[in-house]
Amino acid sequence: MRLKYLVPILYIAFLMLPIYWLVTMSFKPTNEILAGFSLFPQSFTLDAYRTIFTDPTWYWGYINSIIYVTLNTVISITVALPAAYAFSRYHFIGDKHLFFWLLTNRMAPAAVFALPFFQLYSAIGIFDTHLAVALAHCLFNIPLAVWILEGFMRGVPKELDETAYVDGYPFWRFFTSIFIPTIRAGVGVAAFFCFMFSWVELLLAKTLTAVEAKPIAATMTRTASSAGYELGLLAAAGTLTIIPGAIVIYFVRNYIAKGFAMGRV
Amino acid sequence: MKTQNNRAWFLVLPVLILVAFNALIPMMTVVNYSVQETFGDNVFFWQGLDWFQQILQSERFHAALGRQFFFTALILIIEVPLGIAIALCMPRQGFWVPVCLVLMALPMLIPWNVVGAMWNIFALPDIGLLGYTLNHVLGIDYDMTQDPVAAWVTIITMDVWHWTSLVVLLSYAGLVSIPDAYYQAAKIDGASNWAVFRFIQLPKMKNVLTIAILLRFMDSFNIYTEPFVLTGGGPGNSTTLLSIDLVKIALGQFDLGPAAAMSLIYFAITLLVSWVFYTVMTKDDLN
Numbered sequence: 211m212r213l214k215y216l217v218p219i220l221y222i223a224f225l226m227l228p229i230y231w232l233v234t235m236s237f238k239p240t241n242e243i244l245a246g247f248s249l250f251p252q253s254f255t256l257d258a259y260r261t262i263f264t265d266p267t268w269y270w271g272y273i274n275s276i277i278y279v280t281l282n283t284v285i286s287i288t289v290a291l292p293a294a295y296a297f298s299r300y301h302f303i304g305d306k307h308l309f310f311w312l313l314t315n316r317m318a319p320a321a322v323f324a325l326p327f328f329q330l331y332s333a334i335g336i337f338d339t340h341l342a343v344a345l346a347h348c349l350f351n352i353p354l355a356v357w358i359l360e361g362f363m364r365g366v367p368k369e370l371d372e373t374a375y376v377d378g379y380p381f382w383r384f385f386t387s388i389f390i391p392t393i394r395a396g397v398g399v400a401a402f403f404c405f406m407f408s409w410v411e412l413l414l415a416k417t418l419t420a421v422e423a424k425p426i427a428a429t430m431t432r433t434a435s436s437a438g439y440e441l442g443l444l445a446a447a448g449t450l451t452i453i454p455g456a457i458v459i460y461f462v463r464n465y466i467a468k469g470f471a472m473g474r475v
Numbered sequence: 476m477k478t479q480n481n482r483a484w485f486l487v488l489p490v491l492i493l494v495a496f497n498a499l500i501p502m503m504t505v506v507n508y509s510v511q512e513t514f515g516d517n518v519f520f521w522q523g524l525d526w527f528q529q530i531l532q533s534e535r536f537h538a539a540l541g542r543q544f545f546f547t548a549l550i551l552i553i554e555v556p557l558g559i560a561i562a563l564c565m566p567r568q569g570f571w572v573p574v575c576l577v578l579m580a581l582p583m584l585i586p587w588n589v590v591g592a593m594w595n596i597f598a599l600p601d602i603g604l605l606g607y608t609l610n611h612v613l614g615i616d617y618d619m620t621q622d623p624v625a626a627w628v629t630i631i632t633m634d635v636w637h638w639t640s641l642v643v644l645l646s647y648a649g650l651v652s653i654p655d656a657y658y659q660a661a662k663i664d665g666a667s668n669w670a671v672f673r674f675i676q677l678p679k680m681k682n683v684l685t686i687a688i689l690l691r692f693m694d695s696f697n698i699y700t701e702p703f704v705l706t707g708g709g710p711g712n713s714t715t716l717l718s719i720d721l722v723k724i725a726l727g728q729f730d731l732g733p734a735a736a737m738s739l740i741y742f743a744i745t746l747l748v749s750w751v752f753y754t755v756m757t758k759d760d761l762n
Contacts, residue, residue, distance in 0.1 A: 217561055217564035218575055221639075221643075222579065224636065225582055227604065228594060230604075231597050231604045246602060247601065247611075292487075292489065293489070295486055296483035299480075300478055301477045301478065301480070302479070302480060305483075312494060313689075313753070314749070315497075317697070317742070319718050319741060319745070320697065321718045322738035322741065323501045323505075324722075324726075326502075326504035326505055327497075348493055352494055361682075410585065412587050413699060413700060427588050427589065430589070431588070441596065444592060448589040451589050455583075455585065459577050459584060
């Protein structure tokens with residue numbers, strides 16, 4: 211009976227190995243990493259972390275990433291909520307086509323859009339701002355958010371809406387003070403997915419920024435300088451990128467376990 | 476049931492404007508490039524459909540497309556059953572559930588270039604944990620920078636590491652939503668474990684599996700950053716997937732016309748396959 215728990219345990223062990231490797235490497239000086247193999251750091255050092263926390267180009271990379279990811283999550287969820295409500299409650303002309311068309315935007319390879327995006331955002335003067343990256347990531351995140359939220363909303367019985375109308379609630383008051391709290395697990399899951407895909411995407415984020423809004427992932431490419439790879443620094447920066455994600459997943463863990471199951475998603 | 480109400484369009488309008496702005500304008504630019512030739516300085520000449528013809532006939536495109544389909548097929552064949560199996564074995568309640576979920580979701584939350592860089596160093600023959608173990612402990616000759624097979628194994632392993640959790644999380648969410656009554660009924664009928672899986676768990680997971688398979692298909696078909704950082708498409712061209720080839724043409728050689736034509740063909744293929752998946756997997760819902 212208990213034997214089956216071996217499967218998730220082995221899987222998690224497999225997941226942790228490369229992460230363990232990255233974390234130990236971040237405590238080694240680059241010389242030691244290149245010199246040969248060792249399971250634990252021989253000359254333990256915090257130099258890499260010290261560099262990251264004292265050099266503004268490094269820590270601003272993290273701040274920039276967090277700003278545009280937050281902005282993207284807020285925009286995506288805000289516009290996806292009413293749209294998902296419309297899809298879950300009403301039939302209207304072209305609804306099915308629209309729903310599938312939204313999904314197709316997730317299928318476009320980012321590589322296809324990188325250059326046109328650059329030209330578009332330069333033309334309207336928002337190149338190298340957090341807004342540019344946040345808007346570009348909307349292309350992938352809004353369809354997914356609409357899809358997930360629609361699934362959750364479908365699980366809420368229509369009687370709830372009708373009762374609220376009978377009680378004289380205007381639509382927006384009902385929507386914000388009754389309906390959204392009812393599906394907050396769904397909002398949590400949708401926000402998690404938006405956060406995740408925006409946090410890890412690099413190609414668009416890198417193409418649409420130069421200095422002011424440069425994401426951490428782009429800053430990391432600096433470790434490959436003329437002086438060769440600074441592996442210790444690269445590992446430390448990589449380790450630190452895991453932390454915000456880990457915090458977010460910790461907060462939404464219960465939503466994922468409970469909430470996902472409703473409706474379509 | 477849903478009511479007919481065309482004013483619902485107003486609720487969809489913000490999404491529509493935002494996505495259309497983001498999708499249609501760049502798309503028009505791509506279409507525009509795909510039928511023109513440029514010699515720099517923004518001087519364009521009408522080229523017609525030559526680029527499409529050129530791409531569709533080129534060996535290089537066929538090879539990249541073939542590798543791409545091979546990669547995606549392998550990914551789906553490995554990750555979907557594996558993800559379901561792991562989800563079935565996970566505990567259903569108690570302290571270990573959130574711990575498992577947090578640990579399993581971790582790889583998905585690492586930026587893609589970090590994943591590539593991390594696996595690159597992890598797999599280096601003499602200094603990486605994986606490379607060292609294979610070469611010096613198990614005595615297997617393994618070097619992903621030299622051997623195409625090793626490079627493929629590494630890329631597949633990396634993607635399994637990175638994304639199986641998505642299938643696990645979604646399948647698990649589907650599993651915990653099954654009411655106990657179903658299992659009790661199955662127990663009374665004396666159903667085997669396999670029958671329970673085949674006739675209760677799998678149908679109940681269908682909706683979440685649809686989104687898992689669609690997401691895995693789309694994302695693995697468009698994969699760029701991780702394999703690029705891991706091997707740069709090498710050794711030779713052995714791991715040059717479609718996106719890598721595309722970026723090489725578009726940004727490396729600045730051949731905008733061919734790159735745009737290739738993008739459109741690429742997009743059309745993704746669209747077609749996704750549409751087939753989508754219709755097949757949701758066809759029962761429509762009845």
